Amino acid sequence: MSTPGWLLRVLGGLPKPTKTRPVDDEPPRPLTRDRVADYLLGRGYRFVVDDDGDLTGTWDGSRFWFLLLGEQQEILQVRGRWHRTLPLEQRRALSLAINDWNRERIWPKAYLREEEGLLAVYAEVSADLEPGVTDLQLAQLLACGLGTGVQLFAALEPIVPAEGAPPPDVPDN
Structure with a gap:
């Protein structure tokens, strides 16, 4: 039976691993809407440019926007809006679920808004990219914004009953 590599290293039997250069050694470049669009196109995602010039599309039925904010448009924000709206009477229960999400996870920031x-x-993931961003960093941020937003909305589905459905803890007769 052979000894695990980590144990041999600890005991001095293997040389210490050398540090390798990161795969992403390109210099950071300014954030642009075109770079965001190139990432989305490269992944085969469908999106449009809305009347405000923002990139937007639908993922798992929910709308997402890719916003460039700040004086030099140096802040990237991936903002998602759940496809469902809920009555004001569910504010307390929904606020508890959103607070639990925000307490237990870093991304995305989740919040409620009253609309009509x-x-x-x-759901929002934001990053200040004033010093610039590499393609790999940009891809990670965009994937994080989309992936965690979709996860938040999916996590809410079993918690919040659909219109006319009985609450999850009431058995059907």
């Missing part, structure tokens, strides 16, 4: 007498759930 109903509650909407939003």
